[in-house]
Amino acid sequence: xxxxxxxxxxxxxxxxxxxxxxxxxxxxxxxxxxxxxxxxxxxxxxxxxxxxxxxxxxxxxxxxxxxxxxxxxxxxxxxxxxxxxxxxxxxxxxxxxxxxxxxxxxxxxxxxxxxxxxxxxxxxxxxxxxxxxxxxxxxxxxxxxxxxxxxxxxxxxxxxxxxxxxxxxxxxxxxxxxxxxxxxxxxxxxxxxxxxxxxxxxxxxxxxxxxxxxxxxxxxxxxxxxxxxxxxxxxxxxxxxxxx
Amino acid sequence: xxxxxxxxxxxxxxxxxxxxxxxxxxxxxxxxxxxxxxxxxxxxxxxxxxxxxxxxxxxxxxxxxxxxxxxxxxxxxxxxxxxxxxxxxxxxxxxxxxxxxxxxxxxxxxxxxxxxxxxxxxxxxxxxxxxxxxxxxxxxxxxxxxxxxxxxxxxxxxxxxxxxxxxxxxxxxxxxxxxxxxxxxxxxxxxxxxxxxxxxxxxxxxxxxxxxxxxxxxxxxxxxxxxxxxxxxxxxxxxxxxxx
DNA sequence: TGGTTTCAATTGTCTGACATTAGGCGGGCG
DNA sequence: CGCCCGCCTAATGTCAGACAATTGAAACCA
Numbered sequence: 001x002x003x004x005x006x007x008x009x010x011x012x013x014x015x016x017x018x019x020x021x022x023x024x025x026x027x028x029x030x031x032x033x034x035x036x037x038x039x040x041x042x043x044x045x046x047x048x049x050x051x052x053x054x055x056x057x058x059x060x061x062x063x064x065x066x067x068x069x070x071x072x073x074x075x076x077x078x079x080x081x082x083x084x085x086x087x088x089x090x091x092x093x094x095x096x097x098x099x100x101x102x103x104x105x106x107x108x109x110x111x112x113x114x115x116x117x118x119x120x121x122x123x124x125x126x127x128x129x130x131x132x133x134x135x136x137x138x139x140x141x142x143x144x145x146x147x148x149x150x151x152x153x154x155x156x157x158x159x160x161x162x163x164x165x166x167x168x169x170x171x172x173x174x175x176x177x178x179x180x181x182x183x184x185x186x187x188x189x190x191x192x193x194x195x196x197x198x199x200x201x202x203x204x205x206x207x208x209x210x211x212x213x214x215x216x217x218x219x220x221x222x223x224x225x226x227x228x229x230x231x232x233x234x235x236x237x238x239x240x241x242x243x244x
Numbered sequence: 245x246x247x248x249x250x251x252x253x254x255x256x257x258x259x260x261x262x263x264x265x266x267x268x269x270x271x272x273x274x275x276x277x278x279x280x281x282x283x284x285x286x287x288x289x290x291x292x293x294x295x296x297x298x299x300x301x302x303x304x305x306x307x308x309x310x311x312x313x314x315x316x317x318x319x320x321x322x323x324x325x326x327x328x329x330x331x332x333x334x335x336x337x338x339x340x341x342x343x344x345x346x347x348x349x350x351x352x353x354x355x356x357x358x359x360x361x362x363x364x365x366x367x368x369x370x371x372x373x374x375x376x377x378x379x380x381x382x383x384x385x386x387x388x389x390x391x392x393x394x395x396x397x398x399x400x401x402x403x404x405x406x407x408x409x410x411x412x413x414x415x416x417x418x419x420x421x422x423x424x425x426x427x428x429x430x431x432x433x434x435x436x437x438x439x440x441x442x443x444x445x446x447x448x449x450x451x452x453x454x455x456x457x458x459x460x461x462x463x464x465x466x467x468x469x470x471x472x473x474x475x476x477x478x479x480x481x482x483x484x485x486x487x488x
Numbered sequence: 489t490g491g492t493t494t495c496a497a498t499t500g501t502c503t504g505a506c507a508t509t510a511g512g513c514g515g516g517c518g
Numbered sequence: 519c520g521c522c523c524g525c526c527t528a529a530t531g532t533c534a535g536a537c538a539a540t541t542g543a544a545a546c547c548a
Contacts, residue, residue, distance in 0.1 A: 296500090
């Protein structure tokens, strides 16, 4: 692991890259202990501060964890689904909010992905999956629920559907798509009538999943996508009218 | 923005979280300049090193960029698709390699997601999409191609399909699924006969996309998934036999 | 006016110190 | 003998101060 003196990257970035490469290539395996900060600073011929900045970069990506004390140090972290999930949500949310992604584009992506997992969920759903879906549907029907709580329950419902597919890689991938939509959805006001329509479609999805009916699930999802789009367009149109 | 003195998190992590929250809540908008490191160290009542470690954490997630010089500083970065794409690939690759995700699981996820975008690609594909697909198919048929180059071309082919859907959010989401498979695919030896079968299916996909035939594209993708799975199983079985 | 120099602000890096933590070791004591 | 307590040590966490490098802007001069 050597540094390129011609690179215009900061030293801490170069060191982080070098260690990241070592991890991704398998040279450093999970739970392996990195040399101490002092050793690394000698190894790369830089100061300890620079090494520390490099390690913080890696820690921010959950690639390493650090532990204090005599037997402590920096260890290669096993990237958990939870960690990946959290990063995915952060990244997707910012990507959508900072790049003026249209509601249509985000919505299309989300439902396309959900339709991808629906058939699997219909095959593999557990009683637990169904119970969660039913619970969230019930919650969505409670009177006095705020729009934000309604959206949160909506996300929970869809997460249950995704997790029902029983494929952790898919769950991780879909996390971003589903959760990144939440800020956009939160801009919408859900009247009682609109909620009813959504709840009916949620029920249709739950029913389809329960009886292993993939086609019905796909149809209900497509209907929900159309409903969501219509809803958003109405809200945005009304807002534009009020402004103009 | 205040720190919680009761938290057991490191100060640099707390500061990074505080700034990240400010960015995600919209309090700090794109291209906004953060206070200088000295100002931040006063603001949070910590040393400059600690502030720097916090900023490096954010830089590692592409949330900020820094610039030296008189008018320099740390600026909120617009998260580009490229940045998000790169992070996504890193995370997905590590997730798969570190968690002993089976070939079956990864394969299932990848093809489920690809089937989600295929109908959109059939609708929106451009001449460019088709040209890239055909080019990669041609490349895959070249004699003397190494297994690695064959895999790389395979990835390029599938990326073209995904990008053909014309939805950048979907492209970003699928990046991880497609690219994370590459290390797994690289473990496979592709004989001439196996390559022929794959190339034929790629051609079937390209043809279907060209004539806007979503169903044919879905069928070809499913066939490709089955072929890939069979291929992997044969290789792993052969390896197990050689060992045992 | 236009080019050049100087300046000042800011990040990047280094050094050395001390604080904090936590496991290991050994000794004292029941 | 076994358990508990305190010391030691190695490591990370934090701090303070210094200097180097960079870069835009202001001041200056021809």
